[in-house]
Amino acid sequence: MSIANRRRGIFAPNLTPPSFAATRRNPPPHKWGGETKKARPNRRVFFVSPSRLLYFDNNSHISTLSLKTPPKGNIMRTFMLATAALALTAAPLTALADSHSGEFKGTGISGTVTVIDAPKGVVLKIEVAGLTPGWHGIHFHEKGDCGDEKFTNAGAHVHEHGLPKVTHGLLNAEANDSGDLPNIFANTDGKATAEIYSTLVSVKGATGRPALLDADGAAVVIHANADDHTTQPIGGAGARVACAVIK
Numbered sequence: 001m002s003i004a005n006r007r008r009g010i011f012a013p014n015l016t017p018p019s020f021a022a023t024r025r026n027p028p029p030h031k032w033g034g035e036t037k038k039a040r041p042n043r044r045v046f047f048v049s050p051s052r053l054l055y056f057d058n059n060s061h062i063s064t065l066s067l068k069t070p071p072k073g074n075i076m077r078t079f080m081l082a083t084a085a086l087a088l089t090a091a092p093l094t095a096l097a098d099s100h101s102g103e104f105k106g107t108g109i110s111g112t113v114t115v116i117d118a119p120k121g122v123v124l125k126i127e128v129a130g131l132t133p134g135w136h137g138i139h140f141h142e143k144g145d146c147g148d149e150k151f152t153n154a155g156a157h158v159h160e161h162g163l164p165k166v167t168h169g170l171l172n173a174e175a176n177d178s179g180d181l182p183n184i185f186a187n188t189d190g191k192a193t194a195e196i197y198s199t200l201v202s203v204k205g206a207t208g209r210p211a212l213l214d215a216d217g218a219a220v221v222i223h224a225n226a227d228d229h230t231t232q233p234i235g236g237a238g239a240r241v242a243c244a245v246i247k
């Protein structure tokens with residue numbers, strides 16, 4: 001529209017017919033009252049198919065945009081395949097982690113322990129029933145053998161081979177007992193559920209930490225009393241009441 005016509009109130013648009021050949025990179029020119037404007041490439045989409053997209057551009061032209069690689073099959077099939085791929089990618093991490101479980105043995109005792117390898121240590125998941133209520137010491141013991149009544153076959157605590165002296169107790173400055181762990185607490189019903197993280201051992205020897213699954217394996221032992229994390233050799237934790245071989 002010319003400026004002169006606009007002043008006279010004359011509205012005489014001269015729209016070009018809708019173009020079906022327009023592309024995103026080459027939008028149609030818009031002619032209006034002798035003036036030519038380049039249509040802006042943005043648009044209002046009003047229909048989408050798997051291979052073609054139709055839209056009104058800013059000047060009310062109908063334009064099309066072809067997708068270079070249209071998905072095969074129908075939209076629902078494509079959507080379901082994409083959803084399935086996403087579900088596979090989002091699988092729980094614990095399903096991929098190196099984990100090892102064992103069943104607790106002991107008089108009136110039941111339950112499991114699971115040891116999961118972590119980049120800088122191990123995570124323990126403990127579910128046990130049949131303990132006396134209160135705090136109990138729990139340690140990694142050096143042999144995977146819970147075959148005798150008092151669980152002495154499980155040996156001493158896991159520690160680095162060749163140590164001249166093993167000092168027990170997480171609260172001791174010179175502590176080097178890799179089997180040390182925080183205590184667990186049994187409720188009045190005798191059940192204890194805990195998750196514990198230790199950076200002192202590994203499952204198979206990663207980064208030089210003592211391996212639980214070495215030639216003679218390892219066991220998780222629960223004691224009758226709490227570990228005070230200070231006194232030798234086991235922090236006053238007393239008798240071994242539960243034992244699980246890590247497999």
Ligand SMILES: [Cu+2]
Nearest residue numbers: 138139221234
């Ligand atoms: Cu112990």
